Amino acid sequence: MKLVVLGGAGSQALYGIRDLINHGSIFDEVIISSRNLEKNKKIVESLNSPIVKAAEVDVSDEEALYELIKDCDVVANCTGPYHVLAYKIIETTIKAGKHYIDFCDDIEAFHKIFESDLPKKAEEKNLSMIMGLGASPGFLSVLACSAEQRYFDSLNEAIFYFACDEKEPGGPAVLGHMLECVHNAPYIKNGEKLNEPSFREEWDFDFGEPYGVRKVTRIGHPEVFTFPKYSPGIQNISVRFSLEPVSAYEGFKDLSLAGLTSNYPLDINGNPVSPRDFALAVLLAQKASKPAMTEEELKEFLKGVTACAATELHGKKDGKSASYIGRVAGNMAPLTAIPLIIGAEMLAxxxxxxxxxxxxxxxxxxxxxxxxxxxxxxxxDGFGFTINEELTVREVY
Incomplete structure (x- = not known):
């Protein structure tokens, strides 16, 4: 069995590839592909596994992409931004007749693809293609499905929470995605689809150790689109987030309330400048001014909790009011990549x-x-990870 990992040299994808190597996967050949072949070769050398090989591809080149994946069994797409790249990659994967998986967390990409004829084409070719099997959506929303199956007869509300350390691995695409997410934050309230930027409303939420109680606000995330496909009658859904340290959360709040997440260009000395591009440039400059963690420092950093998340459900069980909170704590990178690899193995x-x-x-x-x-x-794989569940059932009067 052969797996092609698009964007396989990325910081998050590598956690999944290392997991695959550690667990004697069904795949006997894994291709790490990106636009930088030399970088890929160095990564393959460092992984020191006979099943991992390097390839070079620009995913926007449809012919080159087709040639790369035409002989594989599963395509794992770890490239971004998904709202720009996912459509053509999925279209080419369907043309090649291959199963597909990604950890897309870009709500615009979901709308673009599900409103197209691609789902029908995939079904006609008898393909299984999974979008959004990472940390959130992915693990967190599947945890919600598990809780719903165990504890509820019906659901009325689902709220997804996450908070991560600003030092978690991630490049310019992650920061750009964050600015998009705080600019457009859709949610469902009493069955009505609504949308407003983040930070217009805030709540206190207890993530448990080590983050404790934090201010959270709505963020634009795909669970608002994906979870109703599992629970179509649900009336309320939102996704809420925070950042560690608190100053990072407050910094994004300031950017949002100042209008610096907008893509609408401003005229600056006769030049059109997007406020979001300006904000991203500032954030990247700030990040570049700080010394990057060495590999050893990163390993030490990931020994601790660098991300917390939770799913909160409200509904009915045996005519009684039921509430559930499942809290998890660990590292965002492996929690994003490992579900994708498990899903790829399931496809194979x-x-x-x-x-x-x-x-x-x-x-x-x-x-x-x-x-x-x-x-x-x-x-x-050597990462700390905790999961705690609370269920409350009350009589309805």
Whole structure:
């Protein structure tokens, strides 16, 4: 079995590839591809595994991409931004007749692809293609599916939370994506789809140790699109976030309230300048001014908790009011990449039975098993990870 990982040299994708090597995967050939072949070769050398090889491809070159993936079994797309690249990559993957998975967390990409004819084309070719199997959406929303199956007869509300350290691995695409997410924050309230920028409303939420109670605000994230495909009758959904340290959260709040997340160009001395491009340039300059962590410093950093997340559900069980909170704490990078690799293995084994393009919540039928396998492998890879669940059931008067 052969796996092609687009963007495989990226900081998050590599956590998944290392996990795959650690666990004796079904794949006997794994291709790390990006536009920089020399970088890929150095990574392959450092991984020191006979199954991992390097390739060079510009994913915007459809012919070159087709040639790369035409002989593989599964394509794992770890490139970004997804709202720019995902459509053509999925279209080419369908043309090549290959199964597909990504950890897309760009809500615009979901709308663009699901409103097209690509899902129908994938189904006609008997392909299984999963969008959004990372940390969130992905693990966190599958955890919500697992809790719903175990504890509820019906759901009325789902709220997804996450908070991560600003030093978590990630490049310019991550910061650009953050600015987009705080500019457009859709949510569903009483069955109505609404949208407003972040920081117009804030709440206190207890993430548990080590972050504790933090201010959170709505953020634009795909669970508002993906989770209703699993639970179509749900009336309320939102995604809320914070950042560590608190000053990082306040910094994004200042940018948002100042209008610096907008793409609408301003005339600056006769030159059109996007406020978001300006904000991104400032953030990247600030990041560049700080010394980058060495590999050893990064390993030490990841020994601690660098991200917390939670899913909160409200609904009914046996005629009673039921509330659930599942909290997790660990590192965002492995929690993003390892679910994707597990999903790729499931595709290769034929364990994903549904056909067409699916969100993670639809694709993973045994949600509880998937959650347990992800937690097990994160821990076996040497990362700290905790998961705690609370259920409250009350009589309805």
């Amino acid at each position: 084994k034929g364990e994903i039975t549904k056909k067409g393009i699916m969100v993670a919540e639809e694709a993973i039928e045994n949600a509880d098993k998937f959650v347990k396998e992800t937690v097990k492998r994160i821990r076996e």
